[in-house]
Amino acid sequence: MAKPICLLGFMGAGKTRWGKQLANKLQRRFVDLDKAIEAKAGMTVSQIFESYGEGFFRQLETESLQDVLAQDALVVSLGGGTPCREENLKLLKEKATTIYLKSNAGMLHSRLVTNYKSRPLLAAQEPENLLPFIQNLLAQREPYYHQADAIVDVEGLTIEKLTAAVSVL
Numbered sequence: 001m002a003k004p005i006c007l008l009g010f011m012g013a014g015k016t017r018w019g020k021q022l023a024n025k026l027q028r029r030f031v032d033l034d035k036a037i038e039a040k041a042g043m044t045v046s047q048i049f050e051s052y053g054e055g056f057f058r059q060l061e062t063e064s065l066q067d068v069l070a071q072d073a074l075v076v077s078l079g080g081g082t083p084c085r086e087e088n089l090k091l092l093k094e095k096a097t098t099i100y101l102k103s104n105a106g107m108l109h110s111r112l113v114t115n116y117k118s119r120p121l122l123a124a125q126e127p128e129n130l131l132p133f134i135q136n137l138l139a140q141r142e143p144y145y146h147q148a149d150a151i152v153d154v155e156g157l158t159i160e161k162l163t164a165a166v167s168v169l
Contacts, residue, residue, distance in 0.1 A: 002028070004074040005166060006092055008083050008145055009101035010138050011119055012111040014154050015077040018101060021159045022166065023075035032077045036064045045079075049120035057120075062088055069095040081121075083144045093147070097169050099162075100148035105135040107155065 007015040023030035048057045083089050109131045116122040125133050150165045
């Protein structure tokens with residue numbers, strides 16, 4: 001059985017974009033965990049947050065992660081907060097190969113500033129508070145991200161570099 005390859009990192013790091021390319025290159029199926037959660041709940045991530053709160057979302061996220069990791073030969077794009085829950089991190093270490101798509105707060109801010117209102121954790125921020133919020137949340141999440149099997153910087157990333165990082169794992 002080929003372990004799923006899970007891409008983790010902050011929102012805006014390119015997990016979905018690179019995940020699709022990696023899945024294509026490795027001839028694996030691609031799964032976006034947020035889309036799996038939406039299918040399970042029958043509503044969007046934003047609607048889940050709005051109607052039931054982050055705690056409920058995180059529980060659905062764990063259930064969906066268990067479902068996805070039971071499959072093989074996948075490339076999975078995780079949500080930014082997925083590995084920050086201990087039971088999720090344990091699941092990922094046991095059942096997946098993980099790659100952290102590392103990006104700095106400035107690059108993330110430039111990618112997120114145009115559509116941050118569509119992101120539940122960012123939507124309440126005022127534009128001038130967005131960068132400090134990203135810096136703070138990234139600092140909280142990085143200890144989890146750094147437990148990945150490989151760390152790949154997204155600056156100047158190519159599909160060849162990403163594939164090479166996977167091949168040595």
